[in-house]
Amino acid sequence: MKPLKDAQLGAFTFFILKTITHPRLCQYVDISRGKHERLIVVAEHYETSMSDLQKQGKPTSPERVMQIAYEVLEGLEFMNKHGMVHRALSAHNVLMDCKENVKLAKFGFYHMTDHGADVDFPIGYPSYLAPEVIAQGSFHPSDPLRDEAPLPSGPKSDIWSLGVLLFELCAGRRLLHNIDLSERLKFILNLGCMDDIVTVLAEEHGCLDAIKDLPQNVLELLRKCLTFLPSKRPTPTQLLSDPVFSGVSCLYTPFQKPVRLFSSSLRCAHLELPEDISDICNDDDDNFLSERTIEEVYYLWCLAGGDLEKELINKEIIQSKPPICTLPNFLLDDTTVTLSLCQLRNRLKDVAGEAYYPLLEDEQSSMPQSNSSNELSTTVTLPLIIRERDTEYQLIRIVLFDRLLKAYPYKKNLVCKEARVDIPPLVRGLAWAALLGIEGDIQNKYDTIDKDTPIPTDRQIEVDIPRCHQYDELLSSPQGHIKFRRVLKAWVVSHPDLVYWQGLDSLCAPFLYLNFNNEALAYACMSAFIPKYLYNFFLKDNSHVIQEYLTVFSQMIAFHDPELSNHLNEIGFIPDLYAIPWFLTMFTHVFPLHKIFHLWDTLLLGNSSFPFCIGVAILQQLRDRLLANGFNECILLFSDLPEINIQACVRKSIELFHCTPKSATYRQHAQPPKGAGDNGYVSSKTMTYSSTDYQNLSRADLCREPLPLSDLKAEVSPRISAEDLIDHCGLSLVGLNKRSKVGKFKIIAVDIRGAEDFNRGHISGSINIPSSTAFSPEGELVQCPTTGVLQNYRGRVIVVMSNVMKSATTFAAHLVKLNFPRVCILDGGINKLKLTGLLTVPSPQI
Template sequence: MATGVLLRKVWSVKQYINILKCSMSRAVRGSLLDPILKALRSASHSIGDLEVDEELSNIMERCLSLLPSDRPTPHELLSLTDRSQSRDSSTFESVEVLNARIRSNNDCDWILREMTVQDAFFLWRLCGSSVEAILVRNNAITLRHPVLTNPSIVVEDLQMFGNDEARRFCVKPEVVLLPDKNIREKLTSVSTGDIFLHSFLVSSESNHSHGDNLSVIVKEKDMVYQASRMRLISHLLASRFYKSLELLSSVARDIPPMRRADVWCALLNVRSSDEWDFFSCNTLAVHASDRQLDVDIPRCHQYEELMTSPAAHYSLRRLLKAWLLSHPQYVYWQGCDSLAAPFLLLYFNRLPTAFSCLTTFIKKYLNNFFLKDNSAVIQEQLVVFSQLLAFVDAKLFTRLMSMEFYPELFAIPWFLTCFAHVLPIHKLFHVWDQLLQRDSSFPLFIGLAILHQLRQTLIESSFNDAILLFSDLPDLSMEVVVADSIAYYDRVPPSCAFRCHAIPSDSYLPPPRGLPCSRENISSELKKWQCPQLSREEFAWRVNHQLILVIDIRSQIEFGRGCVLRSINYPNVNDSSLLNIAEPMRTAQRNQHPICIVGGKDVDIIRKFSGQLVSMGIDGICVIDGGFEAIRHNTTLIHIPH
């Protein structure tokens, strides 16, 4: 019978009566206890000698009485029990005695009991303990020097012969107790308030007081900090459907490694129902990409110990093939394995979840990047990246263009894999923690932050030196990269990073990021501009909020017929001294306001003048999409000067 089915939906009234008759005929002293005990003894030989305590037997016999009137009330049940057996229990303790006993109990065993085994083991390792060292010390495993395990012969297909005994992993099948002295002493030395944060009862300032000045690497090794963060994030994840804003605010600081998998699912809005698509894919069938997978998977992030295992290779193959089978419009590009590796590591035993997260991630951040002909998508991404570089660092942009060092030479692997192909996994996790909290334009700003770290080297380098620099990136500070990319993301006008192939940003975001963008799809014209273009909607919003400097390069006659509010007329575009606009531009740069060039119908003049400003090393230059004609009839922006 299925669990949860009501008996009245299965049995008829006649069956009810027959069952009652049978029960009454088998009852002893009006109770069903004896028939039940006989049935249990006959059903299993292991409980054939089952003996029931006399007092317990009396209680059970009365509770199993056929007549409801013969069954005891809760008060009668308590009176049937012997209070002398409960003297050590807290049931009959007074509140004062119970409080005194709790205050006298100084150990923190209850904190460990509150945690899962995985969380307790993670904190145990943060206290300096090592499972491998303990197993070696207790002779549970035997280690040999790698030189002594070399085979005698290795053939072409990597089959090894000779010295097999030395390569065997020797382990004793016994139980070794892991000492917990370190973690207990650590938990005892801190107050429970540091671990069980009352995140919704105290002010935000007190919540952020501990560990704010520490780097993410140091925070991940701080046992007390991780214990408190894990508990807070767990609470927010359990209530994320009505605490989503609090969750986003909390993970903006950092994400605990033990909660990263669940937080990523929440940020990507992955539901359990999304995982069913994985089971409909035959990942064991032959696929056109099998040959390339055989080459790429064994080389994928081999510095990670788990990724070197045959189980990881098998799971990564299944994950990639499931994605390819469920998206027939896409093909396998080199680097897809690196893109899928972080999800495999986080959801190693939950492959359907890894598949759902990978699918959602690609749809949001790499839309149409894996088409068979993705040249238009890649070119648009690179052109917008180049224009954003001119916006935030005109001097570096001019230097790279002067030696013809274009983004095509170094940035394609960055954006095709969201930096998974060029960054190690432990650094990639920290970058993606911030990426998943923002829209699809954020990879562009990560690239700008990387160039900013290499700025001085690139300015002083030749073309060949720059090629060598990007062929093997130096060790970058990911904390600085993440901080710079967030600063660029907040500073640059969102419409300047518009790409027609990208998924639009959410409209519920506050302006200017939530504003509609009516920029036209003119990919062929995009490459002719050195600086980015501003949408009409964001231009109007910035003018109304006085967050932009507008320079009108039309003639004085046209400017007098109608101009943008608070705009400056500079018709002599051939005058490189910029006397009339130099000081306003410096003020705009100090306030981090964009400098927008507005012109007439002659697009070439606008393109030439904005390019001259970029070549002079002036940051923040952009143009309005469509020029003055696009906003001429907007009465809230245009006025006639006297």
């Protein structure tokens, strides 16, 4: 962990460093901004370093020197491939893990500070700096006499530093340690006059005999590293292939970059478990936490009460005196503090070993197994915000999701199942991608998209990005803007049939935030999200799509809350005035990101009709204020939307979704259903009945028919299909496969035909309220149709049916006017049911 006391640091380049993973590099984990603009860097750390070898006061064996050199070069080469150099190599930055393998620490400081241009302190340690670096002199950004910053150091500067380190190991002592700093720098610069720098250094430090006794390959390596002129000095890549390492390189397996979850390469989780898992779970000496990734451990450490600034205060690195405002410049404090895991281990002491190795069988309970299972069972019922802060609960959920995602797409159904409980914030980005069905080599696809050639949309994108969720430090950073621009442009270029509408940037924001280090995945998620929930919303002329969507939403308001619907219609406060930004951005323009995350956790589990339920749930939270106000007050209310309880909104949305017939939200401009053989879905036109009586009747004959937009707008209540009516009334047809899950509601069919027609054939269990008794020939209400028997069915889904659709829509509209909820109309009327054989006639009176 490193505190960097300078507000001008390029902190957001740190997120790039988090993606640099290699066995020879210490993994970066986090960076946080504390009081007085102090930046604290958290990274993988080991207590043992090359300094410990120096403290032994004797030369290191040549074999060990060559091993260290090779491993350091492996790390440097990998950094160079990512456009970075270390520039801060020193004995205490070359760490050793428990297997005595090299781990390079602090390799990101030079990159993070824009090659030192953003800070007033030098990057690197004078005794180890290459001559060309020293020759450039110090650079201060605030110095008015300096017009330009020095050129950034190249990979060869690290080779010199490595040479100094290796020389110290061979000599068994520090180089230039007892010489004044200015004299040290002069000495290094004067080395350019020497023919054999290694011999000169050995004579200067009284270790000539020890150096001369070194094997030839070690001496040759030192001379190659300590070459004064950079033009003649090798790079890490060149040195690794040099013959001096002929006997060392064969001991190492070449590093292979880990295969990402979404790629074309085959993946395997290298799990070697005993036949009886209890053998490892019951061993009290096993440190299960050490097997988790450093990102997971740090995340749990923070949840368990870890405080970075408190750790620094306890080590007296942060001091309140003198006041920080009296310091002329902010400097780098190079001290590393090891974070204690005692508090975290104590918090997790009751977690059973089995929790670290969850079984993935479909029949397994989603509840985690633990010695404190009763406590966890209670935790899962608590509000989501509390569960997300519970260390033990999050550990178990993270471990479970990690296993499920490694098994994706084979375990996609289980990912969906567990996501219904909750999604751990640490894995939310990958979990969303799995819920959206992302597969294949997304990086290669993203790389092939031209994101650089200017296009007409560029100007609008440039205008929108600085206004999109700019309260967030990550998205508002320069790197955030660059990534925003690239992802949005990639989508526009790869969808030539669609156009950029304002709001697309808001849709992009959650995906970019969660996948900041993986633009390809952010792009893939957005590209999968839009056709599912916003199909054809981004057409050049999207008016017919938007109008149909708003009309269906208006019908949903009337279906679930007729009193509110009546009031809003009376004052003229229609969805066109407030709901377009809701649906065009799927609420990302309305809510901050932390609320969107919780909202979309549920949204992604639903189909394209779920947003209607979210919209109704928002209105119901504002219900009392809306009912009490007129048009102008409602406009003001929505211009600055009051605080919305997002968890209550999610719960209400799910409740509304469960009591809404599937076909009530039918839209002809929604994404077409998938055909046979595509993810297991069957086209409605392919299902026919096996009964000879109904051999010409298909499922498509029972589905909803498209309506002209003008006719749809004229109807207050939604229509439902004959198929929905049959399913929810508990009726059955030969050859008709019923849906596996029926909605949690009951239907009452209200047949408004005359008694004579009703007696010729009707749905079993339906009630007859002839419209002629309720309405005059001119269509005016003469008798309240809701008195008597219909009152007993208030709260059920009321399906109005007739042989004349206009009569049914008029009757349904009057029920809504009388504040009857859940009123809908049978699409196609009673005629749709005549070929099904489901119409019955009353038994004759005896």
